[in-house]
Amino acid sequence: MKTTRGYALSTLAATALLACSGAAYAAKTLVYCSEGSPEGFNPQYYTTGTTFDAVSVPMFNRLVEFDTGTTNIVPGLAESYTASADGLSYTFKLRKGVKFHSNAKFTPTRDFDADDVLFSFQRMMDPNHPFAKTQAGTTYAYFDDMDMKNIIDKVEKVDAMTVKFTLKKPEAPFIANMAMDFASILSAEYAERMKAAGNVETFDREPIGTGPFTFVSYQKDATIRYKANDHYWGGRPKLDNLVFAITTDASVRYAKLKTGECHVMAFPKPADVALMKNDPNINLVQQNGLNVGYIAFNVEKKPFDNKLVRQALNMAVNKKGILDAVFQGAGAVAKNPIPPTLWSYNDKVADYPYDPAKAKALLAQAGYPNGVEVDLWYLPVTRPYNPDGKRMADLIQSDWEKVGVKAKLVTFEWGEYRKRSKTGEQHSMMFGWSGDNGDPDNFFVPLLGCSAVKGGGNVARWCNKDFEDLVQKAKATTKQADRAALYEKAQVIAKDEAPWITIAHSVRFDPVRKEVVGYKMDATAHHYFTKVDMADK
Amino acid sequence: MFSFVLRRLGLVVPTFIGITLLVFSLIRLLPGDPVEALSGERGMDPQRYQRLLHEFGLDRPLPVQYGEYVWKAVHGDLGLSTITHESVFREFIARFPATIELSFCAMLLALVIGLPAGIIAAVKRNTVWDYSVMGASLTGFSMPIFWWGLLLILMFSVTLGWTPVSGRIAIQYDIPPITGFMLIDSLMSGDKGAFRSALSHLILPSIALGTIPLAVIARMTRSSMLEVLREDYVRTARAKGASALRVVGLHALRNALIPVITTIGLQVGTLLAGAILTESIFSWPGIGKWLVEAIGRRDYPAVQGGLLMSASVIIGVNLIVDVLYGVINPRIRHQ
Numbered sequence: 001m002k003t004t005r006g007y008a009l010s011t012l013a014a015t016a017l018l019a020c021s022g023a024a025y026a027a028k029t030l031v032y033c034s035e036g037s038p039e040g041f042n043p044q045y046y047t048t049g050t051t052f053d054a055v056s057v058p059m060f061n062r063l064v065e066f067d068t069g070t071t072n073i074v075p076g077l078a079e080s081y082t083a084s085a086d087g088l089s090y091t092f093k094l095r096k097g098v099k100f101h102s103n104a105k106f107t108p109t110r111d112f113d114a115d116d117v118l119f120s121f122q123r124m125m126d127p128n129h130p131f132a133k134t135q136a137g138t139t140y141a142y143f144d145d146m147d148m149k150n151i152i153d154k155v156e157k158v159d160a161m162t163v164k165f166t167l168k169k170p171e172a173p174f175i176a177n178m179a180m181d182f183a184s185i186l187s188a189e190y191a192e193r194m195k196a197a198g199n200v201e202t203f204d205r206e207p208i209g210t211g212p213f214t215f216v217s218y219q220k221d222a223t224i225r226y227k228a229n230d231h232y233w234g235g236r237p238k239l240d241n242l243v244f245a246i247t248t249d250a251s252v253r254y255a256k257l258k259t260g261e262c263h264v265m266a267f268p269k270p271a272d273v274a275l276m277k278n279d280p281n282i283n284l285v286q287q288n289g290l291n292v293g294y295i296a297f298n299v300e301k302k303p304f305d306n307k308l309v310r311q312a313l314n315m316a317v318n319k320k321g322i323l324d325a326v327f328q329g330a331g332a333v334a335k336n337p338i339p340p341t342l343w344s345y346n347d348k349v350a351d352y353p354y355d356p357a358k359a360k361a362l363l364a365q366a367g368y369p370n371g372v373e374v375d376l377w378y379l380p381v382t383r384p385y386n387p388d389g390k391r392m393a394d395l396i397q398s399d400w401e402k403v404g405v406k407a408k409l410v411t412f413e414w415g416e417y418r419k420r421s422k423t424g425e426q427h428s429m430m431f432g433w434s435g436d437n438g439d440p441d442n443f444f445v446p447l448l449g450c451s452a453v454k455g456g457g458n459v460a461r462w463c464n465k466d467f468e469d470l471v472q473k474a475k476a477t478t479k480q481a482d483r484a485a486l487y488e489k490a491q492v493i494a495k496d497e498a499p500w501i502t503i504a505h506s507v508r509f510d511p512v513r514k515e516v517v518g519y520k521m522d523a524t525a526h527h528y529f530t531k532v533d534m535a536d537k
Numbered sequence: 538m539f540s541f542v543l544r545r546l547g548l549v550v551p552t553f554i555g556i557t558l559l560v561f562s563l564i565r566l567l568p569g570d571p572v573e574a575l576s577g578e579r580g581m582d583p584q585r586y587q588r589l590l591h592e593f594g595l596d597r598p599l600p601v602q603y604g605e606y607v608w609k610a611v612h613g614d615l616g617l618s619t620i621t622h623e624s625v626f627r628e629f630i631a632r633f634p635a636t637i638e639l640s641f642c643a644m645l646l647a648l649v650i651g652l653p654a655g656i657i658a659a660v661k662r663n664t665v666w667d668y669s670v671m672g673a674s675l676t677g678f679s680m681p682i683f684w685w686g687l688l689l690i691l692m693f694s695v696t697l698g699w700t701p702v703s704g705r706i707a708i709q710y711d712i713p714p715i716t717g718f719m720l721i722d723s724l725m726s727g728d729k730g731a732f733r734s735a736l737s738h739l740i741l742p743s744i745a746l747g748t749i750p751l752a753v754i755a756r757m758t759r760s761s762m763l764e765v766l767r768e769d770y771v772r773t774a775r776a777k778g779a780s781a782l783r784v785v786g787l788h789a790l791r792n793a794l795i796p797v798i799t800t801i802g803l804q805v806g807t808l809l810a811g812a813i814l815t816e817s818i819f820s821w822p823g824i825g826k827w828l829v830e831a832i833g834r835r836d837y838p839a840v841q842g843g844l845l846m847s848a849s850v851i852i853g854v855n856l857i858v859d860v861l862y863g864v865i866n867p868r869i870r871h872q
Contacts, residue, residue, distance in 0.1 A: 031708050039620050135622045137592050145579055220631050221822035243708050247820040255695050256702045415569025418580050456580055
């Protein structure tokens with residue numbers, strides 16, 4: 001009796017399993033376990049990677065784009081561009097024959113052209129544009145954050161397939177900004193049509209782009225469905241369907257990956273990574289993150305106004321120990337403010353050695369032979385560049401203790417932490433940064449530039465004239481090789497002056513099931529499925 | 538009876554005022570605000586910060602904000618989410634059926650197992666049956682939902698492969714939400730596989746969520762049964778020679794159920810609270826998961842509106858239970 005019942009049960013389970021994973025899968029469908037719900041479906045309003053993964057990456061294009069896996073700029077909706085000699089204007093030649101998606105409410109009557117580019121940018125630039133404000137509470141957050149208002153003077157249509165951007169000042173990172181998500185090109189025709197039909201919200205909620213996948217449906221907090229764009233200008237994707245299964249818990253995402261309920265998962269827990277490496281069904285793809293985690297010394301406060309103290313505390317910290325304990329191997333020691341994946345990284349810079357004896361000597365030389373008491377602020381949350389702020393703070397506290405520096409650990413709620421850091425209240429604090437656009441300027445200026453002391457992004461409040469001159473000159477230089485030389489010098493100054501202890505660049509992992517072919521990790525932490533295929537099982 | 542219902546309704550008004558005040562002040566006591574929560578490492582420039590604060594109406598004095606919140610809530614307007622810019626009411630309604638469906642199944646499970654278990658424990662008092670039921674229910678009651686849910690997933694989904702890990706239905710079924718109840722919508726789609734899939738997705742979350750109410754119901758049934766079994770009329774029924782089944786099932790159970798029903802009413806609150814954790818683990822797109830995210834993002838209107846709606850549901854259910862109880866038991870009405 002017992003055995004028969006057992007048999008019946010297992011048959012039932014097997015049938016149920018078959019029913020779950022069976023027939024309807026003739027088409028190639030990839031399920032991606034994403035970490036959260038998108039905030040909305042218009043890429044211009046938001047700043048989170050979760051929204052970009054779900055919106056701008058699958059459904060939209062930019063004039064220029066990042067080559068997946070690197071931060072190199074490749075042609076997108078513009079076939080080519082030319083910069084004027086003075087660096088004040090950029091002319092884009094647009095790609096011909098690019099089709100916008102269609103949906104139940106909209107079928108485009110024309111191909112992509114200059115009007116769409118003008119529409120997309122003028123909407124963000126001009127508060128009096130008819131589509132500048134279609135929803136209360138929205139702002140063009142990233143456009144503002146990247147200070148585009150003070151960069152772009154005007155956008156003009158030269159002819160139907162040529163657009164000219166005139167800048168207010170020479171700004172070399174401009175072209176990298178144009179590859180960012182907020183610079184996605186939207187359909188002017190769709191906006192006009194929805195406005196005429198009296199439901200302008202549709203324009204923001206049911207996205208129409210030019211990207212490799214078209215929008216099918218969104219079930220709140222559960223699934224987002226896309227299908228291949230048959231008319232994609234870059235060639236139709238190999239997948240027929242792309243589905244985002246929104247799964248907020250990282251352990252559950254891993255469980256789903258193991259059972260095959262999803263094929264790719266976002267953001268594994270560092271503790272799970274070792275297990276994933278040994279899983280025969282999973283390929284663990286990895287890439288160095290475009291980020292840096294650091295301790296900033298507030299140079300406006302004693303004892304950090306003294307360069308020797310900053311250098312001494314650099315030497316007192318055992319970074320290797322931190323990497324093993326906090327990052328569990330998923331990180332690399334940082335010696336520069338920018339990660340090695342970024343062009344202009346100066347590998348010749350020598351890091352401070354771990355040398356408590358020398359640190360002690362330096363402290364004595366600086367006038368603190370009996371040590372000193374400081375505050376150390378630590379991160380209250382997990383960030384991409386730092387999985388565990390408290391643990392890191394504990395380790396640094398004990399390292400500093402050994403050279404006679406007593407650190408009091410302090411933290412606040414995350415929003416409060418950032419708010420206070422801008423006022424300059426901090427002594428020494430743990431912070432970090434994830435790059436936006438793969439341009440070195442995007443690290444040096446917002447984090448260590450003089451204007452960022454006032455803006456609050458420069459939490460070390462360090463303003464060094466030599467450093468500032470170099471990075472400002474690099475901003476105004478168009479040739480990459482010339483800029484790289486300037487940034488390399490800037491890194492030497494930053495090391496010697498030691499406004500930070502550069503701790504680590506984290507390594508990111510994307511666990512992918514074996515049947516997924518051609519998956520490549522992106523440098524800016526997006527998830528691209530355009531060129532991905534599924535092997536037959 | 539009418540005056541009893543009226544009196545009971547009168548109590549609802551101060552409860553509501555209390556809830557709105559509590560929700561309104563608690564979310565504001567948390568450090569950070571909705572605008573600050575929108576920015577990352579970069580922070581936000583003060584100009585945009587002020588503009589957004591103004592647009593969200595957060596630059597006005599607190600009493601004004603509170604007054605507006607209550608005034609609008611009374612008129613059925615819960616405001617717009619600061620994240621999605623959609624009506625909080627619509628956001629709530631879109632997700633509520635998922636929570637009801639899960640809570641209903643969890644409660645069904647709790648009843649189907651909890652009632653008989655409690656009865657058995659009472660009838661076989663001080664035997665191994667009693668001890669196992671009570672031991673198991675104590676364990677179930679003390680089990681952290683979060684840990685229990687993950688354990689269930691590891692056991693039944695990952696190791697045994699019997700049930701899906703999370704979600705409401707397998708990916709290949711794109712069922713448009715007509716009623717919002719996946720079981721009903723999948724039945725209406727006419728695809729048997731879809732219904733089976735929806736059902737199999739309900740098993741683990743229902744167990745995770747139903748465990749605590751199950752334990753409570755089993756314990757309540759047992760103690761209430763024990764009391765009734767000592768009553769004279771039960772002895773009389775036994776003396777008359779009524780079968781054990783008849784004595785327990787008819788004479789005793791009926792009367793023992795009254796306090797149990799009250800307990801069930803109270804468990805609605807437990808279910809909604811438990812749904813917050815259960816939904817987060819099982820990626821169940823209901824209001825629990827939504828509220829957790831809204832709190833994290835300091836989405837004041839969503840938290841205020843969502844909690845108000847959930848509280849209304851709990852108050853409503855308890856009101857109905859109280860009134861029904863008054864119907865069943867006239868003594869309550871005249872107290």
